[in-house]
Amino acid sequence: MLKMLTPDQALDLVLVNTTRRPSSVVPIELAPGLILAQNVRADRDFPPFPRAMMDGYAVRAADAGRSVEVAGEVAAGQAPTVEVTPGRCVNIMTGAACPTGTEVVVPVEDTRVDGQRVVLPEPLLMGKHIAPRGSECPAGSVVLEVGHPLSSLTVAVLAAVGRESIQAFDLPRVGIISTGSELCPPGEKPGEFQIRDSNGPMLAAQVHLARLPRPLVLHADDTAQSLSEALAQTADMDIVLLSGGVSMGRYDLVPAALKELGVNAIFHKVTQKPGKPLLFGRKGEQLFFGLPGNPQSSHFCFHRYMAPAARKMAGRTAVEPERQALLTRPLETHSSRTLFLLGRARIHDGQLEVQPLTGKGSADLFSGQLANGYIQLEPGDNQLEPGQPVPFQFMGERR
Numbered sequence: 001m002l003k004m005l006t007p008d009q010a011l012d013l014v015l016v017n018t019t020r021r022p023s024s025v026v027p028i029e030l031a032p033g034l035i036l037a038q039n040v041r042a043d044r045d046f047p048p049f050p051r052a053m054m055d056g057y058a059v060r061a062a063d064a065g066r067s068v069e070v071a072g073e074v075a076a077g078q079a080p081t082v083e084v085t086p087g088r089c090v091n092i093m094t095g096a097a098c099p100t101g102t103e104v105v106v107p108v109e110d111t112r113v114d115g116q117r118v119v120l121p122e123p124l125l126m127g128k129h130i131a132p133r134g135s136e137c138p139a140g141s142v143v144l145e146v147g148h149p150l151s152s153l154t155v156a157v158l159a160a161v162g163r164e165s166i167q168a169f170d171l172p173r174v175g176i177i178s179t180g181s182e183l184c185p186p187g188e189k190p191g192e193f194q195i196r197d198s199n200g201p202m203l204a205a206q207v208h209l210a211r212l213p214r215p216l217v218l219h220a221d222d223t224a225q226s227l228s229e230a231l232a233q234t235a236d237m238d239i240v241l242l243s244g245g246v247s248m249g250r251y252d253l254v255p256a257a258l259k260e261l262g263v264n265a266i267f268h269k270v271t272q273k274p275g276k277p278l279l280f281g282r283k284g285e286q287l288f289f290g291l292p293g294n295p296q297s298s299h300f301c302f303h304r305y306m307a308p309a310a311r312k313m314a315g316r317t318a319v320e321p322e323r324q325a326l327l328t329r330p331l332e333t334h335s336s337r338t339l340f341l342l343g344r345a346r347i348h349d350g351q352l353e354v355q356p357l358t359g360k361g362s363a364d365l366f367s368g369q370l371a372n373g374y375i376q377l378e379p380g381d382n383q384l385e386p387g388q389p390v391p392f393q394f395m396g397e398r399r
Contacts, residue, residue: 064120078097176240216234243291304340307396323393327384332384
């Protein structure tokens with residue numbers, strides 16, 4: 001097991017040890033939010049015939065400026081029964097197949113109707129308001145590739161090419177264990193020396209915002225038996241998050257409990273603030289994250305390490321892009337570790353600006369509640385002025 005990695009080394013190890021989930025067949029209406037696990041091809045030309053793009057008249061280009069006879073009508077879904085010939089046109093509806101001989105579709109509003117005849121404008125441009133057969137998508141072409149994020153618009157594409165179901169990568173299932181005998185549920189009145197469990201609901205909310213299935217949320221007291229019983233309930237989870245109990249105290253039982261379970265500890269401790277005691281391990285394809293108990297530490301470690309692992313498992317792009325944001329106020333820091341500070345970013349005059357939200361430590365729940373991302377600062381002494389660019393990464397919950 002490696003110790004005291006840099007944040008980048010730790011993230012690399014997490015992703016190297018993360019395996020993409022298998023795929024399953026899902027109905028297309030349930031596909032948005034998933035990632036496509038197969039190529040999809042067009043089963044026919046789109047459009048499958050020369051298609052009128054306006055309500056109007058199918059005409060010959062040479063009849064521009066003339067009065068021509070209306071020889072018939074064709075609506076969407078109907079087979080054309082009349083040809084367009086010199087001096088004769090066909091009344092046509094949007095989406096209908098253009099009759100043989102059609103060179104231009106003239107919109108109704110550009111014509112003048114005189115009984116059974118229509119006066120056409122001039123000039124007429126060949127092919128105007130006609131979508132040629134196969135112009136949008138030829139038969140056999142790949143319309144969606146493996147790895148494509150599925151949305152309501154891609155569902156329309158799938159339906160158009162005749163798919164009622166699709167192969168998509170499974171989403172990882174997450175188990176959360178809040179550890180600590182001092183914790184009570186949010187809805188209960190805490191004892192004199194207890195606190196309410198905020199990490200469990202917070203992590204569950206992060207799982208939800210990561211577009212993952214509803215997690216299994218458990219609590220374990222500071223005993224080996226309680227922790228072992230909770231871990232046993234997460235045996236079929238793909239990712240297990242344990243909040244608290246990963247440092248060096250007498251009741252920090254998570255490392256020993258994971259070892260007893262057969263988890264291979266890949267690293268323990270990262271040169272970062274918050275979240276130095278982060279533990280990461282693997283058992284088979286199952287991933288385990290031992291998150292520090294302080295709320296900001298747990299939140300940050302989820303954002304930087306667990307969320308990328310979950311995205312990779314689901315077939316998504318693992319790491320969200322980093323941006324440069326301009327500071328809105330001076331910022332002075334002194335640290336031997338890489339700092340990740342909560343910040344609130346916004347676009348102002350076309351520039352991304354960020355306000356640091358510094359509080360009273362990683363146990364402070366209240367100072368950073370308006371944050372929508374993290375500022376990253378390298379170790380050492382940093383004295384930054386307003387307007388200076390800093391690396392910034394949005395959370396999954398922009399507000």
